Amino acid sequence: MTSAQAADDVVARRAGRRRDDSKDDAILLAAxxxxxxxxxxxxxxxxVAARAGAGKATVYRRWASKVEMTVDAVTCGTGVPLTIEDLPDTGSLRDDLMAVRFGRHRPDDTEIMSGLMSAVRENPEVASVFHAQFVRSRITLMRDLLERARLRGELRDDVDLDMVASVAPAMIAYRKVVAGQRVDDDFVVRMIDNVILPLVLDVR
Amino acid sequence: MTSAQAADDVVARRAGRRRDDSKDDAILLAAxxxxxxxxxxxxxxxxVAARAGAGKATVYRRWASKVEMTVDAVTCGTGVPLTIEDLPDTGSLRDDLMAVRFGRHRPDDTEIMSGLMSAVRENPEVASVFHAQFVRSRITLMRDLLERARLRGELRDDVDLDMVASVAPAMIAYRKVVAGQRVDDDFVVRMIDNVILPLVLDVR
DNA sequence: TAGTTCCGAAACCCCCCAGTATCGTTGACG
DNA sequence: CGTCAACGATACTGGGGGGTTTCGGAACTA
Structure with a gap:
């Protein structure tokens, strides 16, 4: 409980219409x-205001600038990035990777990643949240999954984990953001089976 | 010889100061x-005009819009993309790949690729030249080099050439454009030795 | 020298958009 | 019901930048 909430409950609540908290979500979703x-x-x-069914004043009452609103839209909206904690050990790297793609997670946010790109270059705040949300977390997840597979003995012993961990994120982001193509299930499965697994698996 | 030049030489040259063709290059370089x-x-x-030591009128006398100037700056400036014709067969895939990186070619243009990204989304003309210059040509080159290695018998026979051909372009573009890191020689060599070659080579 | 064309500099026009201010209205509280 | 804050709508401000025009000067032809 924040001190502001405590003030609302304990001290006399200020008169006047109360803030409609559901508008926060509507605005961030529109964003x-x-x-x-x-x-x-x-x-x-x-x-943004129009799509959220709000006035601009309502938006600026909540965020001081477009950048701050964007940061919240990305961090709150796309959710906490997936980590290895969210992915029970399936016993095989292939199934682990499939679980990342086909598990019950948030919808594909490559569109948002693509849309943010232009702001990354000229805005450090946006760049920071972008990197945390779309780069670091994904590489870390891949690296953790590879590490787990290594402990299971699935991997060859000369694999460059740091390098390989960035292959899948790179190919997906490249296909969407740079090449401008769809990242569909076919592509992901084919990438896993024809690139990632041949690159690291011990069996031959 | 173009008809315009013929007109200049044969028919009487029009009166007035002649256009300074060197300004074209200065402007495109500044761009x-x-x-x-x-x-x-x-x-x-x-x-652009200021850096080229020109007035805006001089720029707009040559190109009708910022987009058209940009297209010319990218196509004329970064030169014809490298093809397999430019790369004599070294006899090994590794040396071929090293020749792409360390051969006597134009300077690194990942910065321009990165700078163009924001315009790609909202401008079809820019997107088209971007795709030709920075995507299609590089994947084609990689694919041709892989094909040549396959004919030499260097490759395993189950390699997905189309998929693998995009791995190196993807990792380089990703590192520069998305992750915002330097693409130095160390990275490229490590990528070749720890990702590309292990992925396709027959030897084990 | 007269006429023409290109030159750099700079003023100018016009649209877009982030951010602010003002309106009349709505709803919660006392 | 009176008060007051949040609401949606909308007008407004200020800065940035693409694109155009103007102007004096320079370079070229005749």
Whole structure:
């Protein structure tokens, strides 16, 4: 409980209409949708407010700037990045990787990643949250999964884990952001079976 | 000889000061530098003109818009993409790949690739030249080199050439554009030796 | 020298958009 | 019901930048 909430409950609540907390989510959702559809530059604050069914004043009452709103939209909206804690050991690296793709997780956020790219170059705050949300967490997850497979004895012993851990994130981001192609299930499975696994597995 | 040049030589040359063709190169060079330093949005036409030692009118006398100038800056400036014709068969895939990186070619243009990214999303013309210059040509080159290695008998026979051909371009673009890290010689060599070659080579 | 064309510099126009201010309205509290 | 804060809508401000025009000067032809 924050001190502000305590003040509301214990001390007399201030008069006047109370803030509609559901608007926070509506605004952040609108921001994410527009980020995915039009990118950071195309996501105007007027459009965000309009899609959320709110006025701009309501948006700026909650966030001081477009950047701060964007940071919250990305961090709160796309959720805490997946970690190895969320993925029970299936006993095989292939099944572990499939679980990452096909498990019951948040929807594909490559569109948001793509839409954020333009803002990353010129905004350190955005760059920081982008890196944490879309780069570091994914490489770390891959590295942890590979490490687990290594302990199970699945991997050859000369694998460069740090390098290999970035192969899948790189190929997925490249296909979406740089090459501008769809990242569908076919592509992911084919990448896993024809690139990642042949690269690390002991069996031949 | 173009008809315009013929007209200049045969028919009477029009009166007045002649266009300084060297300005074209100066402007395109300034555009590339600013594209690399500040990205497409940060590259203002005023800055391009100023760096080229020209007036904006001079720029707009040659190109109708910022986009058209950018397209020319990228296509003319970074040169014709490398093809397998430019790379004599060294007899080994590793040496072929090293020749791509360390051969006597144009300077590293990952900065320009990175700077163009923001414009790709919202401009089909830029997207087209970007794709030709930085995506298609590189994947094709990789694929041709792999094919050549396959004919030499270097490769395992179950290699997914189309998929593998995009691994190196993906990892380099990812590291630079998405992860925001330097693409130095160490990284490239390590990628070749610990990812690309283990993935395709027959020897084990 | 007269006429023409290109030059750099700079003023200018116009649109877009982040952010602010003001409106009348709505709803919670006393 | 009176008060007051949050609400949606909307007008407004200020800065940035693409693109155009103007201007005096320079370079070229005749």
């Amino acid at each position: 994410r949708e527009l980020l995915a559809e039009r990118g950071f530059d195309g996501m105007t604050m007027d459009a | 590339r530098e600013l594209l690399a330093e500040r990205g497409f949005d940060g590259m203002t036409m005023d800055a």
